[in-house]
Amino acid sequence: MFERMTGGLRGIGHTAIDGVWRIGYASRFFLLTLFKSGISFRRFGLTIKEIYFSGVLSLIIIVVSGLFVGMVLGLQGYETLQKYGSEQALGVMVALTLTRELGPVVSALLFASRAGSAITAEIGLMKATEQITAMEMMAIDPISRVVAPRFWAGVISMPLLAAMFSAVGVFGGYLVGVVMIGVDEGAFWSQMQAAVDFRQDILNGIIKSVVFGVAVTAIALFEGYDAPPTAEGVSHATTRTVVTSSLAVLALDLVLTAFMFRG
């Protein structure tokens, strides 16, 4: 009985120590990446290549999802607003929802599952096939050569993807609201423009997506770099990347929203 109780306590203690240790290790990895970022800018070609893999290849999923989300917002928003006789505010609703929340958040979630998992798998496999060790033995620092360019590519790609998501989403809302349902076009745009503020709404949305880009890419890189060099280890790490970075995006969104849109 006593043995079982202490066993449980030991389990909790072990988990806590493990968790703290991992957070410390991850922070150190993150700082090292920042510290060793020189090469990603001096030889920008390295970063451009990674922008292709994480940004350009995520383009289709982002644009298509943005269009659908915008159209759904148009339909749902119209249903609700119509009850209060204010369907002309549809443009405002679609635009604010997208620029403030759905644009940055949904594109970050999609980015985590599309690009984040790919980054983890790639780095994990490079480690499993000794490519990372080989690089170290060639006196080349894998953090500055492999990790940092991918990190900056993610940070650069994310806000651009989020902006495209929002822009396409507004267009989707326009298609459904104005073209299909027949909300007055002038009211749709003018009310939107009167209510959406560049600094308050759009710029804050972009800032959000930059933060999400940092979080998702850093988590993906860390999970890949930390993965046990086996097939099982890499697959676990990939799953963890998607789960952890999605949760991180949602939690960060709450914090950022509280700071940005208070009052």
Place this chain on the structure above:
Amino acid sequence: MSKDNLVEINNVSFGYNKRPVLKGINMAIPRGRVVAIMGGSGCGKTTLLRLIGGQIKPQQGEVRVAGQVVHELDREELYKMRRRMGMLFQFGALFTDMSVFDNVAFQMREHTDLPEAVIRDLVLLKLHAVGLRGARDLMPSELSGGMARRVALARAVALDPMLIMYDEPFAGLDPISLGVIGNLIRRLNDALGVTSIVVTHDVHESLQIVDYVYFVSEGVIVAHGTPEEMRQSAKPFVHQFVHGEMDGPVPFHYAGEDYGADLGLGHV
């Protein structure tokens, strides 16, 4: 300490989490020679290479490469030293996102300011030496195991190192590729005037190409000498290893409780 030894390993011990892997190893690798380190799987051969490359620190003793104690070097000095080492990894470890050409050119581009035209000539030279000049545009995924190993070899000698380390260069190769790699190791060593360390468990191939052999078992050196001495050796371990016998000083059974006791029969 002799000037003729490029690598000296003095009384080195190392273990992973209390499990000792190496126990007081002494070794000397003379310049310009091909030296094999042999032993069964998991006897700590690869650990030795990692110690020489400075990836891990010995818990006791020291490894000297070209007179410098490896684990006392700071990061910059270590990287400087590694530039003069080439390493061939077990399965090549080619960079999968680059073509064969870019793989071989990688270190030249990273470490030198050579113009691209010079790099091209150098890369073709190295690829020609391993007979794969025509495969320069292929991706690593398009290569056979033997070809990948040869490309990795070309990459290992890209910066004309003073020391080349081979980690199981023969693992998983067909007999023809095996012979090709074995020949290349010998030829490159003599042509470039480097020193080579070959970690392997392939006795027949390596005894034909190396100058000196160390046998490692359970963390200690059990025998060493020239290939000829090894073939003639009467030591039971060497005999078992060279002739591939199933049981001998290297037990077939992993150390465990008495079989009878394990089955619950009491002591038999």
Place this chain on the structure above:
Amino acid sequence: MERKTLDLWVGIFVVAGFAAILVLALKVGNLGTFDMSHGYTLIADFNNIGGLKARAPVRSAGVVVGRVTDIQFDNKTFEARVTMDIDGRYRFPRDTTASILTSGLLGEQYIGLGPGGDSADLKNGDRIKLTQSAVVLENLIGQFLFSKASEGAGKK
């Protein structure tokens, strides 16, 4: 992948991303409707600003001409000091009045500018002297009840 095609794709990607930001700023947001870079600042003191908030619109004849940038409480006059940015394209006479109005019955509050007849225009940093505070609904109802009560008392 050929290096050139890669660069091209990334170029397209970056341009599309910035185009999206531009569309958001100009077409969706209000950056296109205002020219704040050439704007000027006006100040107005109010006894009571009601529910006016920073970033509320400033309107004249129903047209949005600027935005409230800052609201402070003045410790000396015990009034609210409202700072607003006005679009540089619009000019107002010096005797312009500022009042806090509500769009609709329960809508958001904004500042309405009523131009006067002075020949000189308001300049950057000027103060609007004639102001009318927000109508606070509670006070209005209180006044109404009070007047009804006194009416009743007079009849007796």
